[in-house]
Structure formats: C-alpha cells, structure tokens
Amino acid sequence: MSLSSITPLTPSSVVKTIGLEELTVNELHNIPGVKPLRILVTIHNIKPCLGNVYTKGLGLWVQYIVQKYLKTRNIPHKLYMKSILTEGFRKTSPETVVNFIKQNKIDVIVPSDVTDTMFLAEHYHKIAPHVKLAITENVKIYEIMEDKWENYKMLKQNNIATPSTELFDKEKEQQYPFFLKVASGTNGGRGVWYCRNDDDLRDALKSKEANSKAALLLRQTPIYGDIICAQVIYKHGKPVGFFFAKSIKADDLSGIGKNYVFSRSKSVRDMNSHVKVELSEDQWNDVSIIFEQIGKATDYHGMIDIEFIVAGPSNSIAERGSVWLLECNPRFSGGIHTTLSNPGFLDLYFDVVNGNLDTQECTICGNYSRGVDMRATFGQFKPTNFYMEHPFKVLFVRHWRVNNSHTYIPLTVSRDRSSDKKPNNKSMAHVDSTVSTAETISVSSR
Template structure:
C-alpha cells in the first residue's frame, strides 16, 4: 500500500469526468499535491479544495498534439512525480510514452494493447480469441450489413465511445431505422459497428490494476439505483470470482500495466456473466476505496516503478452514491419539482434509499467546495426538471476522443521527440 505520509506531486490529465473527480478525492485524502489540466474552466474538478492548481489546456479531441505539448510543458515546469491519466488521455500517452518517460511516472501498457482495449471491436475480437463469454456479436461496416445481421432485440455500439455515447437499444423496426439514420448522420460507418443480441440482465462493473500482466487489485460493484444515461446513482460492492478470472485472463493476454475496467451483464436466467465493454482506466474508483481497495494508491506505486504486493479483495455490500446522478436520474425519469425536492431531502439526511451509503462524487464534509456543482445542479433541476438530459450531456466535452482525433493520434509519430 502507498505510504500516506509521503506526499507526491500528481498531475491529473483531465478534470471533467466523474472518474477523475473521484480519483482526486482519494489523492487528496492521502495528502498528495494535485494539479489538474482541462480545457473547461468550469470542469467538475475545479470545485475541489484538494486541487492546488488548475491548468486550462487545449482540448484532446480538437488538437491532440497541442494537448500533448501542453502536458509536456507542465511536466517540465512542475517536477511532478506522477502523471495520472483518468480518462481517454491514456490513448495519447500510450502512443507518446517515449516523450513522457523520465519526466514523470506513468503506468500504461504498450500502445497496441491499449488500442485493443479501447476499441469495442478490438475487445470483442480479443474475447473471441480467449474464449471468454460475451453476447452474440457481429461487426459490420455498412447499413446494409447491419440490417442483414441484426436480430431484434439488439444493441448497436460504435467502436469508439465512452460514458454511454454511441449506443442504441433496438426493440423494434422503428428503433432500428432510427439508429441507422443516426449512424449515417454521424458518419459512424467509416469505422466498425458492433451489433449484439440484447441480453436481459443487470449491468455491473469491475475494476482492476495490473503490474506487467499480473493482477494486483480487483473490485466489482452492482447498480442499486440508476441515474441519468444508465449510470449508477447508488452502487453496492459485490464479489464476482468468475468475473475476476475473466478479467485476469484479459490482462495477461494484453500484458497489461496499469488500470483496466470492464462492464458485464449478469443474466436474469442465472447464466454466466457476459463481458460487454472495456475501459483502459479506472471507472469511478470511490466504491472500491470505501470497500477497502485503494486502486488509485496502487496506480501511484506502479507509476513510480514499484512492484506492489497484490491487495486483498474489499468488503462486500458497501453502499455508495452520487448525489448529482441521483438528482439527474430523478428528473430524467419524469420527476416533478416535488420529486426532486424529496430526493434532495433524502440525500441531505442520508435516508430512504441512501441510508447506510456514503457520497462518492461531491464529498461535502471532506471537501466543502464540492457543494457548488451539486447545489447548482439541484437549483437548475428545480427550476427546469426537463433540463436533466442537457445537463448530463455537458460532460461529453473536449477532454474526450472521437474518431477523428483517434485517427490523428494513430497517424502521427508521437514517439519521436
């Protein structure tokens, strides 16, 4: 485990995602010096007393080369111990690792392994190669192929996408035609599209940290209450030995180094868990932290070049919640002002569905300034409950990749100094 008495200088790659914000809380509670880069001056992590300095940077999506140059300059100026990629910036850093090595510690696998995990099509092919369970899947590159292979009900996924972007659930012919139209307007058929059978079940998530292909940390949780866009408003830690074994096999095959997370379905019929998505990073690590598994601390040790001992699994049944997700989810489901106000009271009193749970995203008691985005969200929803989806889409910003920026990173020789 990391020595909490040793304060490290950590540069966090973005400040807009919920995953990045939760990592900052964990780093702050450990006493580390934290600085954050993000293209948005109003990003979520700007409202944290744990952040010592904020750097407004070029957007990763719009200009990966300019973003990389900005990060290099911060590393040169700040003498950071660790560069911590908390979202899709890892794709660029894995490609440009030679330019970062020696300037700060960084825990990432080779670029080809990262690209396989980042691509939904690449991950699906890897599962087939390893003989690991996934829903019946077809990969297509045209609307005609899609119509030929689809079996309703089904799920369509673009090969590039995060935070529920690029996913369509199809239960009838009208849903299918709407999805095909959306894919065409987005020019999504320029890349691969996944078509999967829709399996009835609950979606859960597992997170891990690997050291040169060996798993040294693992945690899994299930969704207790849904938020906006299918995200979790309330989570509960679970033990999933079968999922752990599957994820361990994936990490070994990729010779993974760093953080690796997966989504999977637990079918209602009691069948084996089915792997459906992969994220080459930690996804909202606070539930793991509250359960006794400090995956962020483990990443710091890896970044410093150490070989940490494997952590034991955390406690089962630990409840955590994201108040902003809960409020957005309440409004998105058609909640009235009275419903939203009632939800606010339950959250403030930690009662009702939140009894026994702790806040993940805006830990006001430990980080008082985090109340600002929470209060603003509540105020906006009370004034206009129908604005929930618009507020939720605000997180899909310039800190994320799209197909164009991915092609730019793949096409440039970022390994050269």
C-alpha cells in the same frame, strides 16, 4: 535528475530529498514539512467554450475523486488538470507535456480517458523518463480494447465468454431484439441502442453517433441480467486488485451522470448510484480467471474498467448465473467514486504508479469491495461546488501555459497507519474488510 521526488520544506541549508519510489502512499501522507505531491490529471480533448465538457469530461470526475481520496488520506497535494490532446487551438505535442512536467515539477500523471492513455503510450519514451505513470507502453493494445469489434475478436481468440457480436448490415432482415452499438467512442450509454423492432432501429440510425462517417456499427445478441462494473489494477499483465460495484440504473448512465451535477438537491441527494455486488464462490473465481486471461493477452499496466453481465433467468442462450464479459474500457470508470468505500484500492493504484509493488511477491489479486460497506449516495459528492470554487481548472484546461492548480495542505499531522490491514493469502476468505483492506482470492488459469 529525477523529477519524481518530494523535497521537505525546511529552513535548513541542507535540503534532504525523499524519493517518491521509496515511499508507499500511506507512508507519504502527513509527513511534516513535505512539499505537496504534484499530480497532473489529464482529460479528453475539450472544445473551445467547453462545448463537449459533459460528454468528454470524464477527467473532471476523475480529478474530483482523486482529490477526495488524497484528502481522505490527508496527503498534501497540488493538483493540476489539462486536456492532453489540445493546446489552445492546436494539438498538444509531447514536448509541451514534458515542459509542463519540468516547469511544475509534476510527480505523477493520472490519465483519465482512453485518448489520454493512447497519447501517453504513443509518446511514452519521451514522457516517462520525467514522471511517474501507469500505462501500457504498447499503444496498439489501447486501439484494440477501445474498438469494440477488435476487442470482441481478441476476447474470442482467448476463449473469454462474451455475447455474440457481428458487423451490422442494414440490408439484412433483422432478428429482434438486439443491441446496436458504435464500435468506437461510446460513453455513458451514448452510442448504444436497444432495438426491439424496426421503429427502434430507424430511430437509432438517425442519431448523430450512428450517422458519423467513421462509425462502424455492431449488432450484439442481448444477454439479460445484472450489469456489474469491475475496476481492475494491473501491473505489467498481472491483476493485483479489483473493486466491483453495480450501477442502480445501468441503462441510463447519462441520467445518472446528471444527478452528480445536482447532487445536493433534495430529490437525489439520498439516492444511491451503485450498490454492493454479491457473487457466489464460483462466480468470483470466474471473473478472477478472466482478469488473468486479459492480462496475459495484453500485458496491461494500470487501471481498466471491465463490464460484466451475470445472466438472469430469462435467457435462451445463457445459463442462469453465468458470467459474461460485455466490454473493456482501458481507462478509469465513471464509478471510480465507489472505491472511496475502501481507499486501499487507490492506495494500490498509486503503489503501482510508483513501482512499490513487487509482482514476484504479489501472488494474489485483492478483492477490495468484498466485505466493504458501499458508500455511494449522490449527496456525498459535490463536484459542482468543487469546480465553482476552482473555476480556472475548467476555464484553462486547454491552456498549458496557465497554472490552474489548487493546493491542499492538511491542518493536522498523523503518520500512524498501523491499523491498516493488508491483503491476506487465504483463498476466498470471508473476512469483513475495513478501510484499506482487501479480501484476496487466488487466481489460476484454466
């Protein structure tokens, strides 16, 4: 029996079941008398007493944005959140996850972090028959993309432009400046240091991240310019849509994260976290080709965060305006909130999750950020208020036998989505996008 179904709440003795796979997200929203869509957002391993909730709590942000998206679309939902790697003080087993799915009739799993997707990929054949999810079945792909050294080698093998990187050797005489990076486990700017001299390097090497026994350190040649983040949705190796945003302070992601905690304060509420990305026609084509190259190399399925740098004028090794791939993070981005500027992007994600997208017919990769007004002021987002209203979500995130869900049922009913626009086939068209609109561009390989 499929658990991926939604059953109308009717007094009739005959209960009709609507298969989730039969509906797009737009068609699903506001259906009278329908049970809420049950979604489990998984997050990283959270320590007892929530000791690492800030550094490992990307899932808290992802769940908050998912519920805002669902409310924007007026979709009735019941949202759960669990730390998929821990069950109390023990490691989570795939049987625990399957039992939770069955007992709570979960329709969809949304993994928020790399460790989540790796767990689900490792146990895919045990979990996938019971729930809808969009992940790459081959766990090796996540291991490669999460490790910056392995990912660098993959990019070079596929002729994708990326800054020169090598294993760091502290015995060698260093040529400054350079970026010192931990190969695995960086998050929010942690584990990355810009070294201009010996003093900077000594400070970096004293850090907890660099001193970890498991830490593999890398030396990356800097390219100066604008760092932009692309959130890309793949369906079995084919890029089907992306959303671009530029962080205001890409060199202080940790500080930016703190602003969301105090997003209602006068000092930050009117500040923007991200701004709109403006690229030339050639640059749009370059990034699109890179998306396709990554898809062919990995057969990636689901959401991925890809960071680029557009070279500025002060570079000796990079032509001004050239596009370079910095890193791939096989997970949701911390900038996922920017996609609410066009909810059509997350519509697309859930269509991929539900299997509603036919890749044979999907010959284009939708640009969901071009022509859209970026709405990303801190004051628009109130995650602190949300979790104060739902404290059990955090307190019981490690406890799989405790229900820490919350339910949203729309007060009004409206099924009309006739005004929604779909991606068109016009290559590089300059059409202003509205909500649920993607401007599309052709993707071709070199």
